[in-house]
Amino acid sequence: MRHVSRPHRSRPGSLLLEALLGIAVFSFFLSAIGVSLLSGQEGSLNAGDRIRGVLAAQKALEAARSVRNGSFAALTTGTHGIGLASGTWSFQGTGSVADGYVTRLGVSSLGTGWVRLEGTATWKYGNRRAGTAVLLTELRDWRGAGSIGNWGSIALEGSYASGTPLFTAAEVAGDTLFVTAEAESGLYAFDISDTASPARIASSFSLGFAAYGLAVRGSRLYVLSGDASAELKVYDITSPGSLSASSLVTSYDLPGSGLGRSIAMDGVTLLVGASYSATAGQYELYAFDVTNSGSVVYRAGLDDLGTVSAIAVSGTAAYLATSYDGGELRVANIAGTGALSFATGTGYNLADRTADGLSIAVTGTSALIGTQANAGIQEMVLFDTESGGVPVPPPGPWYHEGSGSLVGITMDPTRCVAFLAARSGHKALQVVNMRNKTSLPEIASYDASAYARGLHYDAVRDRLYLLTETSVLVFRPGASTGTCP
Amino acid sequence: MIPLRSRPGYVFLLTVLVTGVIAATTALSLMLLAWAAEQNGYLFWQSAQAYEYAQTCAERAVVALRSDLSLADGETVAFAHGSCTVHVLGGSGNDGRAICVEGSVGESLRRIEIDIAQVLPTTVISSWHEVPSFTRCP
Numbered sequence: 009m010r011h012v013s014r015p016h017r018s019r020p021g022s023l024l025l026e027a028l029l030g031i032a033v034f035s036f037f038l039s040a041i042g043v044s045l046l047s048g049q050e051g052s053l054n055a056g057d058r059i060r061g062v063l064a065a066q067k068a069l070e071a072a073r074s075v076r077n078g079s080f081a082a083l084t085t086g087t088h089g090i091g092l093a094s095g096t097w098s099f100q101g102t103g104s105v106a107d108g109y110v111t112r113l114g115v116s117s118l119g120t121g122w123v124r125l126e127g128t129a130t131w132k133y134g135n136r137r138a139g140t141a142v143l144l145t146e147l148r149d150w151r152g153a154g155s156i157g158n159w160g161s162i163a164l165e166g167s168y169a170s171g172t173p174l175f176t177a178a179e180v181a182g183d184t185l186f187v188t189a190e191a192e193s194g195l196y197a198f199d200i201s202d203t204a205s206p207a208r209i210a211s212s213f214s215l216g217f218a219a220y221g222l223a224v225r226g227s228r229l230y231v232l233s234g235d236a237s238a239e240l241k242v243y244d245i246t247s248p249g250s251l252s253a254s255s256l257v258t259s260y261d262l263p264g265s266g267l268g269r270s271i272a273m274d275g276v277t278l279l280v281g282a283s284y285s286a287t288a289g290q291y292e293l294y295a296f297d298v299t300n301s302g303s304v305v306y307r308a309g310l311d312d313l314g315t316v317s318a319i320a321v322s323g324t325a326a327y328l329a330t331s332y333d334g335g336e337l338r339v340a341n342i343a344g345t346g347a348l349s350f351a352t353g354t355g356y357n358l359a360d361r362t363a364d365g366l367s368i369a370v371t372g373t374s375a376l377i378g379t380q381a382n383a384g385i386q387e388m389v390l391f392d393t394e395s396g397g398v399p400v401p402p403p404g405p406w407y408h409e410g411s412g413s414l415v416g417i418t419m420d421p422t423r424c425v426a427f428l429a430a431r432s433g434h435k436a437l438q439v440v441n442m443r444n445k446t447s448l449p450e451i452a453s454y455d456a457s458a459y460a461r462g463l464h465y466d467a468v469r470d471r472l473y474l475l476t477e478t479s480v481l482v483f484r485p486g487a488s489t490g491t492c493p
Numbered sequence: 494m495i496p497l498r499s500r501p502g503y504v505f506l507l508t509v510l511v512t513g514v515i516a517a518t519t520a521l522s523l524m525l526l527a528w529a530a531e532q533n534g535y536l537f538w539q540s541a542q543a544y545e546y547a548q549t550c551a552e553r554a555v556v557a558l559r560s561d562l563s564l565a566d567g568e569t570v571a572f573a574h575g576s577c578t579v580h581v582l583g584g585s586g587n588d589g590r591a592i593c594v595e596g597s598v599g600e601s602l603r604r605i606e607i608d609i610a611q612v613l614p615t616t617v618i619s620s621w622h623e624v625p626s627f628t629r630c631p
Contacts, residue, residue: 037513044520051527055534062538069545121556141538144572145545148552150559154614181563225585226565273585276631299631301566323589371588372611421587421613467587467613468560 050136057131061109061141064129068113069145071097072125080149083123088113108133121149157470157485159425159439160451160493165471166204166482168196175475177221178464179229184209184248185466185473186229187480188219195219195231196480197248203471203482210251215241223273228257228301230278236265240280240296240304260304264290272319272326277342278304279326281316292316293328293340295348310340310348314364322370325351325397329365329377333357336365337377337391339398353398356405361385367417367429374423374442375399378414381431387414388428388440390448408448411435416463416475424492425451427472429460436460437474437483443492451493456481539601542574544623547596547605550577551621554592558612562587574598583630587612593630606630 071090074097075082082099089104090097090113103112114126125145132138173189173196180186183201188194194215198206218234229243238259243251262268262282267290270281278296285292291309293316298304314332321327324343330336335355340348358365363380370376373394379387387410391399399405412432419426419442426448428438436456441449458477465472474481550570558564565585569578575598583591592607606629608619 034509037517041516041520044524048520048523048527051524052530055527055530055532058531058534059537062534062541066541066545143538143542143545144574146549146552148556150552150555150616152615154559156614179563182561223585224563226563226581275584321585421611468562470614 053133053137054139057133057137057139058141060107061129061131061139062143064106064109064111065127065141065143068111068127068129069125069143072113072115072127072147075099076147076149077151080121080147080152083115083147085115085117085123088115118146123147155470155488155490156420156422156424157488158493159420159427159472159485160441161486162437162439162452162454162472162483163486164454164481165484166202166206167479168198168206168208169479170208172478174477175461175480176219177462178473178475178480179222179224180464180466180468181224181229181245181248184245185464185480186222186224186245186248187473187475188222188231190218190220190234194233195222195251197251198480199249200466200469200471200482203469203484206480206482209249213251213253220269221271223271223278225273225276225278225298226301228298230271230273230298230304232268232271232280234266234268235259237261239266239268240278242304257301258303260296260306262294263287263309270316270318272321273298274321274326274342277307279319279321279342281319281328283315284313284331292330293319293326293348295342297345307345308348310350312338317364317366318368320368320370320375322375322393323396327368327370327375327377328355329368329379330355331364333362336361336363336379337368337375337389337399341397351397353400356391356399358385358389363387363413367414369418369426371419371421371423374419376417376419376426378410378417378428381410381413386410387412387430388417388426388448390426390442390445404445406445406448408440408450411438411453412459415461418463418465420465420470421467422492427463427465429463429474431459431461433457433459436476437463437472437481441493454481454483536599536601539575539598540603543596543598543601544603544605545596546572546575546577546598547594547603547623550579550594550596551592551605551607554579554582554594555607555609555616558582558590558592558609559616562612580627580630584609591629593627 088099089101091100112128127143130140173192176188178187185198185200187196221232223230227246229245231241239262240260242257243255267282272279276299280294292312293310295307314330318329326340328338335357338355339351363382367378375391386407388408390406392404412430416429426440435453437454439452462475472483567580577596580593590609606624610617610619
């Protein structure tokens with residue numbers, strides 16, 4: 009085939025047109041590349057700017073936390089700059105400038121002891137690199153030191169009395185005081201938003217059985233009753249005023265018949281103490297998993313040699329007040345999710361008595377046990393548990409004379425005072441100075457018209473509820489002196 | 494076959510094309526990197542805000558615990574850009590409590606775990622730190 013080509017000269021102007029077209033395409037291509045490179049670089053720079061802006065805003069919020077740690081009142085509303093003064097963060101002016109960033113902290117009130125913080129960082133580099141980073145958070149006033157009143161000076165603030173319910177134990181959930189009783193309604197609920205006049209709520213509710221103890225976890229109330237076929241009952245207390253039979257969520261039948269005597273909660277582990285039984289499978293201490301608020305799942309049981317009358321939990325140890333003469337104070341290891349076991353040493357034998365352990369309390373490094381009354385013994389015994397597990401005196405133990413069998417015992421969170429409830433009308437309530445260990449002196453007492461049967465200290469309100477055969481008595485302390493009485 | 498030398502401009506044309514492809518690829522890569530960097534900047538903000546939301550829930554939970562020691566149930570609070578969740582609280586009573594909170598914005602999750610040695614009368618915090626997953630709350 010013959011190839012014929014036409015000389016360029018035969019198409020005048022085409023070369024120029026091609027050249028112009030080529031230059032145009034090439035220029036467009038170069039421009040696109042250039043713009044892409046520039047915008048890419050700008051995007052990277054903007055991202056860097058934003059990250060630095062977020063860090064600046066974070067710094068403002070951290071500075072506000074530092075200011076709060078000094079004094080919540082220093083978080084004044086308005087717009088502030090932040091800066092260091094003598095090594096401490098403080099508010100300075102209405103904005104602070106560093107490295108081209110203007111940082112501002114906005115503080116606005118959301119209520120008493122409650123502020124909203126807005127950390128803002130703005131920047132502007134040229135016309136196209138400008139921006140703002142904003143971070144929001146809230147701070148609450150919870151760092152202030154609460155005060156414990158002077159329990160050396162007690163006053164009866166309020167009471168409830170009706171019939172002879174034989175009250176046994178109490179727990180607080182929000183503004184409601186739940187109280188168990190061996191007779192009449194079995195379970196009582198009181199509105200204590202005004203502790204001077206506790207008002208019974210859900211008064212038509214009746215448990216139908218004697219109740220010996222209770223524990224609260226969130227919206228669930230665990231009641232240990234004398235029901236032979238369902239000792240452990242779980243109620244929904246989302247609306248305490250509406251407590252009724254239909255509030256029952258689930259129940260659990262302990263081995264044996266109505267043997268449950270004491271109850272305590274530790275996180276998602278519910279501990280139940282029971283009367284002594286020699287029958288196989290009828291334990292004296294049970295652990296249940298209550299992770300699921302709708303069920304009670306058996307975890308483990310532990311055989312002991314006496315009735316477990318009271319349980320107090322500290323860390324991974326459960327301190328038990330028992331009737332066993334060879335060890336009124338027993339300590340069980342409740343760590344993990346498996347079997348229960350006694351801690352090394354098993355327990356402590358109060359060798360001067362055969363009286364049963366009836367009540368127990370543990371706070372910090374102090375354990376208190378109360379026993380039955382008997383001639384020649386002091387019913388309250390204080391142990392040092394600093395080494396953890398079973399107390400190994402010395403130091404201690406230290407003793408105090410109760411006015412009767414100590415059916416209830418507890419202490420305030422600062423371990424200034426111990427509260428004792430005695431099966432006695434005379435000095436049914438005793439307040440003991442725990443800081444003076446050598447003599448453990450009584451600093452206040454109250455004579456009730458009926459025998460005391462238990463007590464509960466409310467750390468939120470700094471109030472003590474004394475339970476007697478006939479009434480619930482609310483005590484308040486004198487004005488705080490700032491120190492232990 | 495006709496050698497290239499006999500067709501003037503082809504070498505230049507091929508050079509321009511190859512160079513152009515390389516330049517275009519480089520530009521595209523830079524643009525993608527820049528986009529990724531901008532996304533990182535946005536994610537960094539999301540993460541920081543999620544942390545602040547977690548702190549918000551932590552503050553709320555401590556106050557709630559101080560007013561009700563039986564508190565154990567969790568709750569979720571919604572905000573403009575995300576939310577925070579207080580998980581079921583660990584421990585019982587006044588001593589040895591644990592608070593687990595989680596803040597979330599978009600895909601960003603930040604978790605904080607707080608150990609409280611004593612709630613009242615003065616709240617004593619044993620530790621307050623960010624964790625990858627909760628160990629102190631059920």
